[in-house]
Amino acid sequence: MQTKPCNRCRGDTELMTSDSVSGEAEPLRITLKNLPLLACQQGHHQFVRPGFGAELLMHLVHEDEPELPAGEEKGFFRKKYLCENCSQSLEPKPDHRHTFSIEVQLKDIEPIDLELSMPVYKCSSCGKEQLHSQKEVLKLTPQALAHVFEAADIPPPPGAI
Numbered sequence: 001m002q003t004k005p006c007n008r009c010r011g012d013t014e015l016m017t018s019d020s021v022s023g024e025a026e027p028l029r030i031t032l033k034n035l036p037l038l039a040c041q042q043g044h045h046q047f048v049r050p051g052f053g054a055e056l057l058m059h060l061v062h063e064d065e066p067e068l069p070a071g072e073e074k075g076f077f078r079k080k081y082l083c084e085n086c087s088q089s090l091e092p093k094p095d096h097r098h099t100f101s102i103e104v105q106l107k108d109i110e111p112i113d114l115e116l117s118m119p120v121y122k123c124s125s126c127g128k129e130q131l132h133s134q135k136e137v138l139k140l141t142p143q144a145l146a147h148v149f150e151a152a153d154i155p156p157p158p159g160a161i
């Protein structure tokens with residue numbers, strides 16, 4: 001991949017991979033184990049390409065997170081969550097936190113190893129562990145990811161998410 005000048009000091013940049021970085025939007029925690037980025041001599045970081053943050057978000061929300069085991073949200077005023085396996089009610093209290101490992105494959109970029117940690121709930125009938133609802137995770141993802149990029153010291157590019 002071609003590098004480009006630093007967007008802060010115009011210095012030359014090099015492609016590098018950040019160490020593990022995490023971001024939270026309670027109770028969701030996202031960790032990127034190998035975030036690719038461009039770094040200059042002064043230590044400024046930027047995305048490998050301007051749309052990278054949005055690409056990663058779209059991939060997660062549209063392709064990866066829909067694969068996670070999750071209950072079905074029912075009810076309007078009092079929410080209930082039903083098991084995706086047997087349609088019985090899920091326990092109201094989380095059982096424990098589970099870390100899901102996801103490999104995100106973006107075009108022309110080495111696969112990114114991502115960990116998504118969320119409380120999981122047990123089905124009172126069949127015992128299957130799952131998220132309460134997918135919607136909950138999808139809603140929290142943009143904020144958690146923004147905090148990941150903050151932790152990696154990458155300012156959002158002008159005009160992006």
Ligand SMILES: [Zn+2]
Pocket residue numbers: 006007008009010011040041042043044
């Ligand atoms: Zn710089």
Ligand SMILES: [Zn+2]
Pocket residue numbers: 083084085086087088123124125126127128
């Ligand atoms: Zn069940």
